[in-house]
Structures are given as structure tokens and as C-alpha cells.
Amino acid sequence: xxxxxxxxxxxxxxxxxxxQLIYVGVWVGFYTIIEALFAHRGMFIYDNGWNSWHNIxxxxxxxxxxxxxxxxxxxxxxxxxxxxxxxxxLFPFPLDSLK
Numbered sequence: 001x002x003x004x005x006x007x008x009x010x011x012x013x014x015x016x017x018x019x020q021l022i023y024v025g026v027w028v029g030f031y032t033i034i035e036a037l038f039a040h041r042g043m044f045i046y047d048n049g050w051n052s053w054h055n056i057x058x059x060x061x062x063x064x065x066x067x068x069x070x071x072x073x074x075x076x077x078x079x080x081x082x083x084x085x086x087x088x089x090l091f092p093f094p095l096d097s098l099k
Contacts, residue, residue: 009063010070024067028059035059048093058087 014023036052038044046052061083069076 006066009066013067013070024060024063027063028056031059031063032056048091050091054091 009027012023014020032052032055035044035055039046039052065076065080065083068079
């Protein structure tokens with residue numbers, strides 16, 4: 001996600017629950033399609049069991065947590081830490097590769 005996209009996402013977030021669901025769905029769909037196109041062109045390379053279909057769930061979680069963080073940062077941190085652990089357990093990667 002680029003900073004300008006995040007600003008647009010947060011500034012235009014709708015008030016009603018139904019519109020919020022549609023809004024998040026559109027952003028998730030857009031980012032998922034862009035990432036799938038990049039992967040198809042060889043600009044993304046997936047490892048450790050990850051594939052383009054997993055981006056749907058990741059994008060959904062990221063956009064929801066981003067909104068929660070915008071409104072209540074502490075709750076977003078409390079939710080994010082276990083989610084990061086779950087993703088690591090499902091798709092482990094060698095931690096020494098982060099160097």
C-alpha cells in the first residue's frame with residue numbers, strides 16, 4: 001500500500017455498515033487484482049506456500065486492521081500481534097532471511 005492510497009482509503013471511509021463492507025471489499029478487490037497482475041508478470045515471487053489467493057485474506061485483514069488502527073490504535077495492536085503469529089505459523093519463513 002502506498003501512503004497516498006492509505007490517505008484516500010481513510011478519508012473517504014463511509015459511515016453506514018453496509019457501505020463500509022462494500023468499500024472495504026472494493027479496496028481488497030483492487031489491491032488483490034493489482035498484486036495478481038504483478039505476480040503474473042513475474043514482479044512478485046511467492047515462497048513458503050503463499051500464493052495469489054492468500055492475498056485476498058491478507059488484504060482483507062490489512063484494510064480492516066488499518067481502519068481499526070485509525071480509530072483505536074491500541075486495539076489494532078492487540079489484534080495485530082496474534083494475527084502476525086498466526087500468519088507466521090501458517091506460512092513460516094526463515095527468520096535469518098530478514099538480514
